[in-house]
Amino acid sequence: MTTAVRTAVALPGLVSVALLAGCTATAPSRVRVDMAEGGLPSCKTFEWLPTQQQPATLTEQRVKGAVLTxxxxxxxxxxxxxxxxxxxxxxxHERPKNKPSVGVGAGGGSGGIGGGIGVSLPIGKRNEQAGTFTIDVVDAAKNAQVWSGSIDATFEKAELNEDEVREVVTKVLEKYPDRASK
Known part of the structure; x- marks a missing residue:
């Protein structure tokens, strides 16, 4: 078997392997909800439970406003x-923004067949902030958590801006019961 024929026969297998190695499955972020076994209390009123004894951060102030709205x-x-x-x-937590990638190429001309595999590695400090955002509801009479909704997301910085806060709060609270429609 000639080299060109062996390359033509092996190339589709190499392309398949390289494509599978280069693919990453990323599921869209979905809201995860957990609720107390007794269900939600019939809360009609809410108050904000500060996260710390220290002065509220910009993120906390933004989240409080968005949640209450x-x-x-x-x-x-x-x-x-x-x-x-x-x-x-x-x-x-901080994670690299650009992930390594694999590229595959195949071509032919002048009676020959050629192929190539390339790997791209990110260089530099282009990182993003990734994390989990959770909203918790506590029954004041029992002093016990009764509902929790969370979502995984990426952010520009560790301190969330107005748009990021609005987006994650809206997505999480979509899963919280609506009293206005009752």
Missing amino acids: ELKKKGYSEAEKAECRVTYVLNV
Whole structure:
């Protein structure tokens, strides 16, 4: 068997292997919800439960505003001695923005067949912030968590901007019961 014929026979197999190696499956982020076994209490009013004893960060202030706005749209109201309290948790870590990639090429001409495989490795400090954003609802009378909704997301920085906050809060609270429609 000539070299050109062996290359023509082996090339489709190499292309398949390289394509499979270069593919990564990324599922879109979905909201995960967990609820207490007894179900949700019949909360009509909410208050914000601060995350720390220190002054509120910009992210916390933005999240508080967005959460309370979304809950009001759903038919709930804010009160000092509310039936439920709401807070959030944000766990963020840095990860490379550009992942290594594999490229495959094949071609022919002048009676020969050729192919090539290339690998791209990111160089530099182009990283993004990835993490999990969670909203928790606590029954004030029992002082127990009764609902939790979370989503995995990427952010520009560890300190979330207005648009990022609005997007994750809206997505998570889509899963929280709507009182306005009742």
